[in-house]
Amino acid sequence: MKRYGQLIGLKSEFHDLYCKYHSSSWPEVAAMISDCNISNYSIFYINGLLFAYFEYMGSDFSADMEKMAADPKTQEWWDIMKPMQNPVEYRQDGEWWANMEEVFHQD
Numbered sequence: 001m002k003r004y005g006q007l008i009g010l011k012s013e014f015h016d017l018y019c020k021y022h023s024s025s026w027p028e029v030a031a032m033i034s035d036c037n038i039s040n041y042s043i044f045y046i047n048g049l050l051f052a053y054f055e056y057m058g059s060d061f062s063a064d065m066e067k068m069a070a071d072p073k074t075q076e077w078w079d080i081m082k083p084m085q086n087p088v089e090y091r092q093d094g095e096w097w098a099n100m101e102e103v104f105h106q107d
Contacts, residue, residue: 008088039057
């Protein structure tokens with residue numbers, strides 16, 4: 001299992017709408033997340049930033065992310081979410097959410 005932390009901005013005018021969508025996320029999108037070996041997935045908000053945490057249980061993260069990206073229902077969800085988000089300037093090439101380095105963990 002590998003833990004992931006990611007960061008992205010949220011445009012202030014979309015805070016309520018973003019929270020509303022996530023309070024009743026689409027079952028097809030949730031199923032795809034699970035099908036791509038992601039569990040214990042959470043998104044937190046503070047001062048215009050979203051922090052995502054999840055655990056990856058699979059063996060080929062890139063292949064699972066390609067599978068998720070190819071899913072039509074997930075693409076529809078992302079088309080709604082992306083205009084609400086504001087990627088951070090220091091993300092790496094090819095990232096939408098900036099991947100974070102894990103520096104500490106305790107079970």
